[in-house]
Amino acid sequence: MRLSIVITTVWLVLCGNLSAQTILNGSIVDGQTGDPLIGASILVKGTTTGTVTDIDGGWTLTVSGLPTILQFSYIGFAPTELEVTDVDQDLTVRLGDNAITTDVVEVRGRRISEKQQQAALTVETLDAIAIKETPAANFYDGLGSLKDVDLTAASLGFKIVNTRGFNSTNPVRSLQIIDGVDNQSPGLNFSLGNFLGASELDVNRVNLVVGASSAFYGPNAFNGVIAIETKDPFLQQGLSVQVKAAERELFEGGIRWAQALKNKSGREWVAYKLNLFGFRANDWEADNYDPVFGTDLSRDNPGGYDAVNRYGDEFNRSFSFPSVNGLGIIRRPGYAEKDLVDYNSENLKASVAVHFRLNPERSLESTELLVGSNYSTGTTVYQGDNRFSLKDIRFYQHKVELRNRDNFFLRAYITHEDAGKSYDPYFTALRLQDLHKTDGRWQSDYRNTWIRDIQPQVNNLENFPECNGCSIPERRQAEREFYASPEVQALLPGLHDQARELVAMSSSFGTQDRFIPGTARFDAAFDSITSTLLGQGGTRFFDKSALYHIHGEKQFRSVWQPQENSALDLTIGGNFRQYTPNSQGTILLDTMGRNINTSEFGIYGGGTMNLPKVKLSASLRADKNQNFDLLFSPAASVVFSPQPNTTFRASFSSAIRNPTLNDQYLFYNVGRAILLGNIDGVKDLVTVQSFVDVISMPIPDVGQLDYFDVDPIQPEKVRTFEVGARSTIGKSLYVDATYYYSRYTDFIGFNLGLDVSIFQGNLSDQQAYRVAANATDIVTTQGFSIGSNFYFANYFSFNGNYSWNVLNTQTDDPIIPAFNTPEHKFNLGVSGRDIPFNLFGNPVNSLGASVNYKWVDTYLFEGSPQFTGPIQSYGMLDAQINFTVPRIKTTFKLGASNLLDNQVFQVYGGPRIGRLAYISATYNLVKR
Known part of the structure; x- marks a missing residue:
């Protein structure tokens, strides 16, 4: 028994x-x-x-x-x-x-999970299906159709994503992370779009968090976070191959292979993935030859004018000759950007990742060790304070991470960059001109040539005033009137062309003939200049900067349950980062043994109380940069869900932005001004307006100059209040609306001023500076956005969104904010998925199509002095059609961005963006 x-x-x-x-x-x-x-x-x-x-x-x-x-x-x-x-x-x-359920909401192609529905912040998502259906040429461009998003193209290889204003081509107020890793350039302190990014084949989802988010993501998550999530090699195994061809001789190819291996017990314990992506195209050419916004001379000036994408023709006060008949104001010919820039845009990306399950029996619940490396290289045009040719630039990124999903992670990574053969085309134009003739010699030769060779041609005209017996003043007056006559004015453009041709040939000691684009002589001089470092007579950058980062986080689930269906979740974490800039003085003040390595750290904690129909959250983050004081970023929110498909939310969020390395240590001459970092403050600058007033006086009075100081740069802070609602109306309509109000203190912009030299009471020289500075006044912005999706006829959805953003602050503060955002913009689109149709008599259920129209309002783009001007309103129509052939496991897609080829500027000084029609094929061989 x-x-x-x-x-x-x-x-x-x-x-x-x-x-x-x-x-x-x-x-x-x-x-x-x-x-x-x-x-x-x-x-x-x-x-x-x-x-x-x-x-x-x-x-x-x-x-x-x-x-x-x-x-x-x-x-x-x-x-x-x-x-x-x-x-x-x-x-x-x-x-x-x-299509609509009580737990989740879907409008096809744009899905909202319950977690996102109840998020305190505005979150926009592009998932795998939405990526497949976007009519844009690639997934990154597809972000431009999301609510609240500004996407601008400075070139085919450099796209900028931003939200809620201050849409600089240096997107320092947005944070871009890939699987939790910041993919910024260590020297520039911002992301170069998707240049160092993920291959489309490996992208699982893109979440765009809109608004101030430092309390959740750390410094620089100021206006938004672009969080790219790649595919897990345990969950998504097999072979994927994609090829794409398009206009502008674009060719793009990618391959992804992922596989999981099993141990003796039949459990998957290690998985790896390999990605390789290549892209090449003929980039858009920046060929805007309109006069630079705000300059006095028009195209009609016979002596030339300052064109936007022609460099070396800028203003020089000594090039004005009002007393020489017909000469007037002259400009150096300069060089067009197309003669200075490599428009063969290329990008090669390779990555490898290995995931180890330390307890394979627990499957997804197992703690994992992740090791990965990414490499990216290529050539593109980047627009910052000038237009820059990034040539053979390289990035290396290595990561190791220990994680347990929704429990904890400990992550460390390193990013290195090498500027390769990158150079400044603007300064290349100036150096080519200097090799030909200095400014002083050129204007002297031009004046002498005009008097010696050009004026006699005019004086030999039949009706030239003889004025016999006239006094000298009378003769000069008669000649001025003759030169101002329509007959002579019609001749002046041709006469100035003659003068420029004559001056292009060397005529004095120490000068050379002008370097003509397309000639071997030009190529030799160009190669010599662009291969020599800035500061050493050339225009090549040196940048081998790096950043080192370690980040850990732990989550505690249901630490307190006061009642049924209620629980308190807690999260704590911290991070440390070290920047090691190395520009050898070509960009930053890191010469003469000066150590500008910079470190920062942060700690944070927060909790969420989940109650029936209510979610309460609060968090606090503290950040310390070695050059600045300890700063705090609090956040709090309440989310109320009276029904499972309706959510109301209110949140207070905050963010800080530590001044970038450029804000602190930059020293860079862009021609019109020297761009200056401001870690120590700047004293005794002269206001631009007082300088203009003084030099306009018949007898300049230097005592009328206004001087000012600029305090050392400080971190920027923002506090944002946001309210919103998300709901399903009826059975087919989803609506998401948001209003925000942001208040910035110590807003970082820049001030313009001059360092003026005075000798014996007279102006002798001056140098313009653009100094990184904090606003003395409070800067405020506000905005509203609404998006909706309507599902109809079983296979189709209509989507639309509208955004309104304004800069409220109108003060006498000299800061230049560079808001750079249209007040109004909207998207309208229609998409269909799994539409039944017959192909060669065979039924196919996987046809998809979408059309999207984007409209952007007129706004002023404020960049460097050369690249500040208006962006005119524009509309762009994108469209695509796709279908899958199951027998060959391939999806075909045919589409076009800017289908109607509406030539538009998206950034002042950038290229006109036209149509890009494309066709792609994506093969998926699933490994079971």
């Missing part, structure tokens, strides 16, 4: 142990199309045990015993439950296609 009891007990224990190790397998598919659902959730009811489906819709889950109830859900589909009583039970689950 005792023996039977022992045997029974052992049997029950063994059964219990076996049941604890029960492994269930199944798949989740679309109930209508039969397509696998990638990333669908499986959860053991009443627990936190769960998993998600892989790229084939398959899943594996270890449960504690049978029977058990599993909950299946996927964004956009009604959830379902299933009781599992047998390990051999068929677990192929077909989810019904309900």
Whole structure:
């Protein structure tokens, strides 16, 4: 009897142990199309045990015993439950296609999860299906159709994403992370778009957090965060290949391979993925030859004018000759950007990542060790304070991370950059002109040539006034009137062309003939200049900067449960970062042994109280940069959900922005002015207006000059109050509306001033400076946005969004804010998915198409003195059609951005952006 009891007990224990190790397998598919659902959730009811489906819709889950109830859900589909009583039970689950559900909201192509629906901040998402359906040429451009987003193109290879104003081509107020890793350039302190980024084949989702977010993401998450999530090699295995061809001789190709390996127990314990991406195209040419905004001379000035994309023709006060008949104001010919820039845009990206499960039996719940490296190189045009040719620039990024999903992570990474053969085309033009003739020699030769060779041609005209017997003043007056006559004015452009041709040839000691683009002589001089470093007679950059970062975070779930369905979750974390800039003085003040290495650290903590229908959150972050005081970023929010599909939210968020290395240490001459960092302050500058007033006097009075000082730069702070609502109206309409008001203190912009030399009471020389500075007044902005999606006719959705943003502050503060944002903009689009049609008599259920129209209001773009001017309102129409051929596992896509070829400027000084029609094929071989 005792023996039977022992045997029974052992049997029950063994059964219990076996049941604890029960492994269930199944798949989740679309109930209508039969397509696998990638990333669908499986959860053991009443627990936190769960998993998600892989790229084939398959899943594996270890449960504690049978029977058990599993909950299946996927964004956009009604959830379902299933009781599992047998390990051999068929677990192929077909989810019904309900466009609107109580748990999640979907308008096809733009899905909103419950987590996002209840987020305190505005979050816009581009997921894998939306990436497939975007009519833009690539997923990064597709972000431009999202609500609140400004996307501008300085070139094909350099796109800028920004939100809520201050849309600089140096996007220092936005943070871009890929799997938690900041992918900024260590020397520039901002991201170069997707140049150092992820291949489209490896992108799983892009979340765009709009607004101040330092309390959640750290410094520089000032106006928004672009969070790119790549595909997990455990969950999305197999081979993917994509090729794309387009106008402008664009060719793009990518390949992704991911595989998981099993241990002796049949558990997947290590997975790896390899990515390779290549891109090349003929870039848009910057060929705006309009006069620079705000300059006095028009195209009609015979002696020349200052054109936007022609460099070396800028203003010089000594080039004015009002007393020489017909000469007037002259300008050096300069060089067009197209003669100075490599428009063969290229980008090569390679990455490898290996994921180790330290406890394979726990599957997704296992702690993982991740090791990865990324490499990127290429050539593109970058627009900052000048237009720059980034040639053969290289980035290296290495990461190691220990994580447990929704529990903790410890992450460390390093980013190195090498400027390669990058150079400044603007200064290249100036150096070419200096090799020909200095400014002083050129204007002297021009004046002498005019008097010696040009004026006699005019004086030989039949009706030239003889004025015999006239006094000298009378003769000069008669000649001036003659030169002002329509007859002579019509001749002046041709006469100035003659003068320029004559001056182009060397005529004095120490000068050379002008370097003519396209000649071997020009190429030799150009190569010599662009291969010599800035400050050493050339225009090449040196930048081998790096950043080192370590970040850890721990989450505590349900630390307090005051009542049923209520729980308090806590999160704590901290990070440390070290910048090691190295420009050898070509960009920063890091010469003469000066150490400008900079470190910063931050710690943060916060909690979320989940109550029935209410979510309360609060957090606090403290950041310390070695050059600035300790700063705090608090945040708090309340989210109220009276119904599962309706959410109201109110939040207070804050952010800080530490001055970039450029704000602190920059020393860079852009021609019209020297751009100056301001870590120590600047004294005794002269206001531009007082200088203009004084030199306009008949007898300049230097005592009328106004002097001012600029205090050392300080971190920028913003506090934002935001309210919003998200709801499903009826069964087919989703609406999301937001209003925000932001208040900036110590706003970072720049001041213009002059360092004036005075000798014996007279002006002798002056140098213009653009100094990084904080606003003395409070700067405020506000905005409103609304987006909606309407699902209709089973396969289609209509989407639209509108954004309004304004800079409220109008003061006498000399700061130049560079708001650079249209007051009004909107997107309207229609998309369809899984539309039934016949191809060569065979039914196909995977046809998709979308059309999007974007309209942007007129606004003033404030950049460097050369690149400040208006951006005219414009509209752009994008469209695409795609379909999948299952037998060859390939999706084909045909589309065009800016379909109507509306030539538009998106940034002042940049190129006109035209149509880019493309065709692509994407092959997916799923590894089971």
